[in-house]
Amino acid sequence: MTGREFVQGLMEEMERLFARLGETDTLQSESDEQVDVVTVLKLALKSELEASELAGFWMPTTHEVDAKMALALQCGDEMKHYGLISQRLAELGEDLADFDPVADGHSPLYQYLRGLRTTVERIAGGPFASEAIAEIRNTQFVNFCRAVGDDGTAKLYSDIIQPEEVHHHHLGREILEKYATTPELQEAAAAAVRNTLAIADELRALATKTTGIHNIPVS
Ligand SMILES: [Fe+2]
Ligand SMILES: [Fe+2]
Numbered sequence: 001m002t003g004r005e006f007v008q009g010l011m012e013e014m015e016r017l018f019a020r021l022g023e024t025d026t027l028q029s030e031s032d033e034q035v036d037v038v039t040v041l042k043l044a045l046k047s048e049l050e051a052s053e054l055a056g057f058w059m060p061t062t063h064e065v066d067a068k069m070a071l072a073l074q075c076g077d078e079m080k081h082y083g084l085i086s087q088r089l090a091e092l093g094e095d096l097a098d099f100d101p102v103a104d105g106h107s108p109l110y111q112y113l114r115g116l117r118t119t120v121e122r123i124a125g126g127p128f129a130s131e132a133i134a135e136i137r138n139t140q141f142v143n144f145c146r147a148v149g150d151d152g153t154a155k156l157y158s159d160i161i162q163p164e165e166v167h168h169h170h171l172g173r174e175i176l177e178k179y180a181t182t183p184e185l186q187e188a189a190a191a192a193v194r195n196t197l198a199i200a201d202e203l204r205a206l207a208t209k210t211t212g213i214h215n216i217p218v219s
Contacts, residue, residue: 042089058071059072129192
């Protein structure tokens, strides 16, 4: 199987899983059923911080220069998103002076991804799969913001944040197509994608109901 065929198969697998999500499923599982704009934005701060930290952590020990560039770009973009979301929370009247997004520690997904050692696994779990999840979650969030009349937050996501998450996913896809070219590398990359989908908070409730995606123990 070529890298391209392999990645196409992974895309179809993810799309089948995402197609089973309801309108606000990713928001509800993320925020324990309490869906309101401020709660989701505060949770988003943690996701942005973790994505930036991971990309920065991986960058110096990822050998391939194009993968390094994608990680460096992502590291900067995710912290930029963090800043924009903080600004939006301030506009909504939230005081973030004492807010620590990782007060409860980093997420199980962060812990898992941080342990990945090879380029194909990192790109598969990070830019490719996690950013695909972000795209789905953001689409649901934009619709939710519009439904409750928060056009400012909807616009921030649809105009700035969402296009950049989509770009991260596309870069991940290209790099995976280029480097996941042997059965061994494809097996490792597919495992990283499946584990990421199984661990992600947004999809966890769904994963327990889905055959083919196996829950693994998380620390
Ligand atoms: Fe982001
Ligand atoms: Fe991103």
